[in-house]
Amino acid sequence: MIEAQQLTKRYGEKTAVDHLDFVVRPGTVTGFLGPNGAGKSTTMRLIVGLDAPSGGSVRVGGRRYAQHAAPLQEVGALLEARSIHPGRSAYNHLHALALTHGIPRRRVDEVIELAGLGSVARKRAGAFSLGMGQRLGIAAALLGDPQTVMLDEPVNGLDPEGVLWIRNLLTELAAEGRTVFVSSHLMTEVALVADHLIIVGRGRLLADTTVHDLIREVGGDTVKVATADPARLREVLAGPGVDITGHAGSEELHVTGVTARQIGLTAAEHGIALFELSAKSVSLEEAFMDLTRDAVEYHGSTTATGAETPGRAA
Numbered sequence: 001m002i003e004a005q006q007l008t009k010r011y012g013e014k015t016a017v018d019h020l021d022f023v024v025r026p027g028t029v030t031g032f033l034g035p036n037g038a039g040k041s042t043t044m045r046l047i048v049g050l051d052a053p054s055g056g057s058v059r060v061g062g063r064r065y066a067q068h069a070a071p072l073q074e075v076g077a078l079l080e081a082r083s084i085h086p087g088r089s090a091y092n093h094l095h096a097l098a099l100t101h102g103i104p105r106r107r108v109d110e111v112i113e114l115a116g117l118g119s120v121a122r123k124r125a126g127a128f129s130l131g132m133g134q135r136l137g138i139a140a141a142l143l144g145d146p147q148t149v150m151l152d153e154p155v156n157g158l159d160p161e162g163v164l165w166i167r168n169l170l171t172e173l174a175a176e177g178r179t180v181f182v183s184s185h186l187m188t189e190v191a192l193v194a195d196h197l198i199i200v201g202r203g204r205l206l207a208d209t210t211v212h213d214l215i216r217e218v219g220g221d222t223v224k225v226a227t228a229d230p231a232r233l234r235e236v237l238a239g240p241g242v243d244i245t246g247h248a249g250s251e252e253l254h255v256t257g258v259t260a261r262q263i264g265l266t267a268a269e270h271g272i273a274l275f276e277l278s279a280k281s282v283s284l285e286e287a288f289m290d291l292t293r294d295a296v297e298y299h300g301s302t303t304a305t306g307a308e309t310p311g312r313a314a
């Protein structure tokens with residue numbers, strides 16, 4: 001569990017993290033989202049004590065990071081700035097880390113295997129691709145078999161196979177009951193693995209929600225349906241959690257709480273003809289951009305909705 005209370009970090013005039021309150025719970029993947037410069041990396045550095053807060057506090061497993069007797073066994077973190085001696089092999093890097101933290105040698109072999117680094121473990125880490133380096137960073141984060149795992153933009157530089165590997169890994173770690181906190185500036189990526197979302201912009205908390213609720217809020221689960229018999233369709237679809245709207249005399253209905261597939265099946269079962277059946281296409285990405293629009297530091301000069309790729313003009 002990670003608990004931030006009024007967590008604040010100022011660098012001179014700049015407030016990178018601004019009175020953040022949030023809780024990251026075990027047993028689920030929590031996505032930490034925000035556009036570039038939102039304060040995600042700074043927050044993560046504060047969590048593992050690499051930076052001291054200017055105000056407020058953050059605890060991991062009920063204590064400040066520095067108060068843990070064996071921090072690597074408590075929190076495993078992959079942060080953006082990696083400090084691996086380029087001349088050292090992946091194996092030696094992990095082994096040295098294990099030695100200084102009282103972690104048995106067999107755990108080094110385990111994490112090398114887990115990270116898919118078996119064939120390159122004896123090569124110089126300096127020659128690693130970005131993706132390999134990322135895998136090595138993750139292997140190091142998992143070395144202490146920590147209860148809390150925190151990864152800053154872990155899919156950066158990974159190929160599609162690597163991305164899939166990360167997704168499965170995060171899901172497994174959460175299923176084992178660990179606290180998994182993962183940052184990204186890509187909503188679509190996070191939505192594939194996270195249930196819980198903490199969204200920040202300019203250091204402030206913009207939303208503390210679930211993927212499910214966010215989709216609901218933006219109407220992303222609304223299905224548009226046109227039918228010969230709207231009154232009858234309303235009747236057969238009615239149920240708890242189902243909301244149906246439509247103008248009197250119109251063939252068109254907007255339904256939430258039931259999938260397009262369920263609507264189609266129910267209509268067929270009752271012999272009701274449908275002329276149109278389509279899920280509304282408000283995407284999570286759009287919802288995210290709406291939420292963070294004012295918090296984006298650099299807008300592209302020619303992109304109207306530049307939140308996703310700030311500064312990258314079309």
Ligand SMILES: Nc1ncnc2c1ncn2[C@@H]1O[C@H](COP(=O)(O)OP(=O)(O)OP(=O)(O)O)[C@@H](O)[C@H]1O
Pocket residue numbers: 011014015016034035036037038039040041042043185
């Ligand atoms: N050491 C520092 N000194 C001065 N300003 C800093 C420092 N570290 C971060 N900042 C500023 O604080 C803000 C938050 O930065 P941070 O790196 O935490 O954001 P982020 O959400 O991780 O962004 P990104 O996705 O680009 O990594 C930025 O405006 C950044 O320039």
